Amino acid sequence: MNTFARLLLCVLSTMVCLSLTVSTALAVDSEATKMLKKRSAEFDKDIIKVSESVYTAVGYGVSPVSMIVGNTGIVIVDTGISVESGTQIRADFRAIVDKPVVAIIFTHGHPDHVRGAAAFMDSPDVEVWAREGFDHEHHALEKAGINIQKRRGGMQAGFLLSEEQRINNGIAKAYWPKRKGAIFGADDNVKPTHFLRSDRETLSIAGIELELVSATGETYDHLYVWLPSEKVAFAGDNFYKSWPNLYAIRGSQYRDILSWVNAIEKILAEEPTAVVGGHTRPVIGQQQVAETLTNFKDAISFLFNKTVEGINLGLTPSHLVDYVQLPRKYAELDYLRPYYGNPEWAVRSIFNGYLGWFDGNATNLFPLSDEEEAKKVAKLAGGVDGLLRKAEQAIIDKDFQWAAQLCDYVLSLEPLNKAAMISKADALSALADDILTATARNYYLSSAIQLRKRAQQ
Numbered sequence: 001m002n003t004f005a006r007l008l009l010c011v012l013s014t015m016v017c018l019s020l021t022v023s024t025a026l027a028v029d030s031e032a033t034k035m036l037k038k039r040s041a042e043f044d045k046d047i048i049k050v051s052e053s054v055y056t057a058v059g060y061g062v063s064p065v066s067m068i069v070g071n072t073g074i075v076i077v078d079t080g081i082s083v084e085s086g087t088q089i090r091a092d093f094r095a096i097v098d099k100p101v102v103a104i105i106f107t108h109g110h111p112d113h114v115r116g117a118a119a120f121m122d123s124p125d126v127e128v129w130a131r132e133g134f135d136h137e138h139h140a141l142e143k144a145g146i147n148i149q150k151r152r153g154g155m156q157a158g159f160l161l162s163e164e165q166r167i168n169n170g171i172a173k174a175y176w177p178k179r180k181g182a183i184f185g186a187d188d189n190v191k192p193t194h195f196l197r198s199d200r201e202t203l204s205i206a207g208i209e210l211e212l213v214s215a216t217g218e219t220y221d222h223l224y225v226w227l228p229s230e231k232v233a234f235a236g237d238n239f240y241k242s243w244p245n246l247y248a249i250r251g252s253q254y255r256d257i258l259s260w261v262n263a264i265e266k267i268l269a270e271e272p273t274a275v276v277g278g279h280t281r282p283v284i285g286q287q288q289v290a291e292t293l294t295n296f297k298d299a300i301s302f303l304f305n306k307t308v309e310g311i312n313l314g315l316t317p318s319h320l321v322d323y324v325q326l327p328r329k330y331a332e333l334d335y336l337r338p339y340y341g342n343p344e345w346a347v348r349s350i351f352n353g354y355l356g357w358f359d360g361n362a363t364n365l366f367p368l369s370d371e372e373e374a375k376k377v378a379k380l381a382g383g384v385d386g387l388l389r390k391a392e393q394a395i396i397d398k399d400f401q402w403a404a405q406l407c408d409y410v411l412s413l414e415p416l417n418k419a420a421m422i423s424k425a426d427a428l429s430a431l432a433d434d435i436l437t438a439t440a441r442n443y444y445l446s447s448a449i450q451l452r453k454r455a456q457q
Contacts, residue, residue: 032436036167039339042241042280043173047092050274050282051230053208055096058281061085062172063112066234066276067093068227070206073102077225077234077276079116079190081175086116102206103127106192107236107278108222109135112172117190127205130192131214131223140253153250158442160449170339170438171242171279196223215267217260218245218278224263226270231286233270237278238263239296241334245341246300247349249439254353257304257346264297279340292335299330303343307350316359317348342437374412384410384417391423395430403427418455425451 029037045059056066057080065086066077074097080086090101101122106114106129117128141149158166159176166174196212203210211226217238225234238244238260246255267275273286275293283289303324310323321344330336351359358364368376381387387410394403407424410417425448432444 030433032434032441033167035337035436036170036339036438036441039170040168040173043168046281047096048282050276050284051227051232053230054227054232054274054276055093056276056282057089057092059173060089061112061116062169062175063279064276064282065089065116067096068208068210069097069099070102070208073100073206075103075105075205075208075210076101076120077105078107078113078236078278079104079120081112081115083116083118086119089116090119099206101126103129103203104190105210105212105223105225105234106130106134107224107234108219109138110219110237113236113278114190121190128190128193129203129212130195131212131221132195132197133221134192134195136221137219137252146251149251152443155443155446156248156250156439158438158446160446161442165445166442168438169442171240213266215263216256217263218255220256222263224267226272228270231271231273232276233267233272233274234276235264235267235278239267239275239293240277240279240340241283241292242280242339243336243341243343244296244300245439246303246346247341249345249443254349257300257350261297261301261304264293264300268293268297295330295333295336299326299336302326302330303346304350307347311351311355314360316361317351318359320347320351338437340437340439342440370408370412374409377409378413381406384413388417388419388423391420391427395423395426398430400427400430404431421451421455424448425455 043059046057048056048058050056050066053069054066055069056064058064061081063078063080065080068075068077074093080089101120102125104117104120104126106117109130120126141147154160157169158174163174168174196214198214200211200213203212208227209229211228213224213226215222215224215236215238219237222236222238224236224238227233244260246257246260248255268290271286272289274282274284275289276282283292303326306324307320310320315323324343324347325331326336326343367373378384378387381390387406391403391406391410394400394406404424404427407420407427410420411424414420428444428448428451432441432448435441435444
């Protein structure tokens with residue numbers, strides 16, 4: 001057998017081993033996959049009676065829509081992700097009580113909470129309430145001319161994935177927009193007509209007395225709605241049953257975590273008997289609400305304080321993610337598992353939010369470019385071929401993160417290297433299978449799809 005034949009046989013054998021390794025790893029559901037599948041029950045389609053006058057629709061879209069029934073009409077809190085889902089909810093609400101919508105309240109400006117508003121505009125006179133500075137996050141990005149978060153948001157949400165690949169979004173059922181622009185487009189046909197301009201304001205609408213309370217947290221335009229007569233709080237995205245998205249991988253400005261904690265403290269001070277979150281099913285029962293929100297608040301506070309402690313010790317973000325570990329009393333609570341947000345991302349965001357990009361290590365003041373570093377690592381590995389062999393071996397060894405990083409070195413030097421694209425796609429697919437955080441899973445799998453598509457071109 002000549003040298004070329006032996007080399008070809010070696011390459012083919014490696015590819016077969018690689019394929020068997022990845023396919024075997026993905027053949028049986030991982031624990032993370034099992035947990036995400038089990039969690040889908042949280043998003044079963046239902047209308048839940050939260051209190052005497054409050055009904056919350058879950059599972060129609062990705063976020064709950066609530067109805068408060070008054071003497072002469074109803075108030076809607078958040079309107080869901082689309083007019084399509086909103087229309088279904090409006091019809092089902094009408095079957096419970098046939099009264100007109102007199103007001104809509106947005107807890108914040110994220111598209112999945114406001115895009116369904118047109119379905120609830122029973123007349124042109126419907127009052128639409130929001131906090132002053134409504135949709136701050138979108139306007140800030142738009143003003144700067146930044147729009148890549150739309151594409152990254154689609155990857156985080158898993159819009160490129162098949163039904164089998166996309167189990168759920170961690171805090172919501174899987175959703176695909178039916179038309180271009182359904183979420184991130186300019187379809188702003190319902191604008192706020194009234195604004196909360198103070199810390200707290202009391203409204204009297206259709207015989208319902210409500211309080212709107214400023215509550216900066218996930219966004220700077222956030223508020224919560226308080227129904228004092230029935231002690232129900234509508235928390236928006238400042239609470240849902242998951243580790244919160246203190247940093248969004250689609251890209252966002254720093255989310256003020258101390259203010260977020262303060263917002264939960266304010267809700268707790270109301271002593272609610274029920275809390276409707278921005279996603280997942282409501283929590284009902286005064287003791288259950290108090291316990292859940294207290295743990296939610298204390299876990300966030302612990303992470304923030306421990307991160308600051310590590311920062312003051314001089315730890316870099318890479319060291320901080322090992323230093324800051326949630327105590328088991330929080331980490332083992334299902335409603336604090338990282339289904340949607342991830343503690344590691346929060347730690348990195350806190351560092352960057354207060355100290356910026358420089359990690360304090362003088363070596364990193366002017367680091368090598370990706371290409372320069374890749375050249376030096378390739379030289380150590382025996383060239384690009386050496387890097388590829390090590391990446392393939394890393395996959396066989398199930399060292400998938402290292403495999404992906406090795407492939408990145410190759411792609412820095414040879415952006416069109418198809419073998420590196422395929423190996424990286426395999427590594428990312430394996431990483432996706434073993435991660436509980438659904439947004440990370442979706443992003444891994446979306447990236448793998450794009451790599452495989454490029455490799456076929």
